[in-house]
Amino acid sequence: xxxxxxxxxxxxxxxxxxxxxxxxxxxxxxxxxxxxxxxxxxxxxxxxxxxxxxxxxxxxxxxxxxxxxxxxxxxxxxxxxxxxxxxxxxxxxxxxxxxxxxxxxxxxxxxxxxxxxxxxxxxxxxxxxxxxxxxxxxxxxxxxxxxxxxxxxxxxxxxxxxxxxxxxxxxxxxxxxxxxxxxxxxxxxxxxxxxxxxxxxxxxxxxxxxxxxxxxxxxxxxxxxxxxxxxxxxxxxxxxxxxxxxxxxxxxxxxxxxxxxxxxxxxxxxxxxxxxxxxxxxxxxxxxxxxxxxxxxxxxxxxxxxxxxxxxxxxxxxxxxxxxxxxxxxxxxxxxxxxxxxxxxxxxxxxxxxxxxxxxxx
Numbered sequence: 001x002x003x004x005x006x007x008x009x010x011x012x013x014x015x016x017x018x019x020x021x022x023x024x025x026x027x028x029x030x031x032x033x034x035x036x037x038x039x040x041x042x043x044x045x046x047x048x049x050x051x052x053x054x055x056x057x058x059x060x061x062x063x064x065x066x067x068x069x070x071x072x073x074x075x076x077x078x079x080x081x082x083x084x085x086x087x088x089x090x091x092x093x094x095x096x097x098x099x100x101x102x103x104x105x106x107x108x109x110x111x112x113x114x115x116x117x118x119x120x121x122x123x124x125x126x127x128x129x130x131x132x133x134x135x136x137x138x139x140x141x142x143x144x145x146x147x148x149x150x151x152x153x154x155x156x157x158x159x160x161x162x163x164x165x166x167x168x169x170x171x172x173x174x175x176x177x178x179x180x181x182x183x184x185x186x187x188x189x190x191x192x193x194x195x196x197x198x199x200x201x202x203x204x205x206x207x208x209x210x211x212x213x214x215x216x217x218x219x220x221x222x223x224x225x226x227x228x229x230x231x232x233x234x235x236x237x238x239x240x241x242x243x244x245x246x247x248x249x250x251x252x253x254x255x256x257x258x259x260x261x262x263x264x265x266x267x268x269x270x271x272x273x274x275x276x277x278x279x280x281x282x283x284x285x286x287x288x289x290x291x292x293x294x295x296x297x298x299x300x301x302x303x304x305x306x307x308x309x310x311x312x313x314x315x316x317x318x319x320x321x322x323x324x325x326x327x328x329x330x331x332x333x334x335x336x337x338x339x340x341x342x343x344x345x346x347x348x349x350x351x352x353x354x355x356x357x358x359x360x361x362x
Contacts (some may be wrong), residue, residue: 001057003050005098012041015049018056027212029188031081034211036065036183038080038362046104050098054129058084058093062101063362064108067176069250069353071289072238074352077105077277079115080362098126102277112325113280116361123273129322132271132329132354133249136217139232140242142265147230149198154238156185156192162202163203166222172250172355176244184359187211195223195231203227206235210245210358218245219358225253232258247329248355271354274325286328290349298349300328309335314342 007015016039019031031305032039038061046062060082079101084093105113117123120130153215160182167176185192186331188211195204202222209215218235221228232245246273247255259266276282283300297312307318309327316337318324321335330351335343 002051003061003270004048004058004097005050006045007047007049008136009041009044010316011049012044012047013211015047015056015059017060018085019081019083021133022085023081024212027100027188029211031211033186033188033293034213035061035080035362036187037121038078046101048100048104050093050097052127056085057088058097060094060097060101061362062104062113063360064105064110065356065360067173067354067356068175069172071292072285072352074112074282074285074354075108075110076356077101077113078360078362079113082115085264094122095126097115102126102275106277109281110277111285113203113275113277114272114356120273124290124322126275127321128273128275129325130272131274131325131331132227132351133246133270133331134253134271135249135251136244136267136269137241137247137255137258138244138265138267139236139258139261139263140265142236143233143261143263145229145233146226147195147234150203150227151196152229152231153196154191154232155194156190158185158192158194158202158205160185163205163222166202166205169222172248172353173357174360180218187359189215193235195227195234202230207358208235210361213361214358216241216243217358218243219324221245221359225257228254229257246358249351250355261294271356273312274329274354276321276325282328286349286352289352293348295345295349298346310345311342314339328352 015278016032016111016193048060049056050058065076065078067076102113106304114321160178164178164181189209191208195208198205202226206218208218279302287298299308299310299315301308308315308326
């Protein structure tokens with residue numbers, strides 16, 4: 001067997017054929033069109049495969065993302081399309097390839113690695129943990145919102161520059177350029193809903209679906225709360241069926257407005273499974289953010305095999321890396337031994353906002 005390694009350029013068609021066979025057997029498009037910034041020649045150096053002769057046995061891809069928040073800029077290594085040939089499972093190939101993706105994420109100075117899965121026990125063996133917050137609100141019933149001055153459309157033939165302008169108003173999310181947005185708009189099975197004012201300016205947008213995934217889920221959106229409510233109202237009436245809006249916990253105003261809609265159902269979940277890849281670098285960023293809030297004595301460190309968290313001399317220790325991931329990104333683990341004033345100070349910094357929009361998921 002050869003690998004884990006990056007494929008050669010002339011091997012990429014064979015790699016995509018392997019992924020299409022194993023992950024998209026019933027689709028009439030290539031999986032590469034669903035993940036145009038990850039499964040592409042420009043990201044081939046971050047794809048990992050194990051081969052035997054001319055046969056691909058296992059695959060995973062790493063996509064480094066720059067994630068901005070009001071206080072911190074992270075580098076996140078998103079990992080996806082993890083799959084091993086059905087005849088070669090149970091031989092540790094996926095674990096080998098994941099370890100190589102994690103090593104590459106560390107080499108590229110990613111603060112954390114992130115993936116989306118329901119195989120929690122498998123990934124916990126590699127010290128991934130469910131963490132960070134995801135809110136979802138189901139609009140079960142039609143509702144009215146003020147939309148008298150707006151025009152609505154469903155069409156992906158929209159200016160990428162206009163979408164990018166509204167996207168950049170978000171305070172938390174990945175850093176994108178217009179070319180990225182243009183690629184995302186071409187993803188199969190994407191429904192783009194838009195709202196326009198009387199002057200023909202884009203005021204809100206919402207994206208449903210992404211290839212074989214996220215059907216019935218609005219996973220991208222942008223615009224003011226009032227314009228988004230008007231757009232969601234129009235979508236609900238047009239679809240005539242319930243749909244779900246996915247939000248980061250930092251979207252407080254929109255979450256509050258959506259929860260107030262009669263019949264709306266609210267659920268809380270996790271962003272994904274997270275593992276620290278450059279702990280010291282991550283801790284340093286958070287401590288700098290704390291100092292900007294006037295907290296000069298935040299303790300966030302690893303000494304030998306112990307993780308330490310607290311303020312000043314009031315500190316607790318974790319032996320499990322996964323507990324520290326939850327302490328940083330939420331939900332906080334049970335911390336019974338810290339003073340109330342210490343917890344109050346920690347809550348000014350933690351959990352840290354982290355959000356990956358649907359188009360960036362791989």
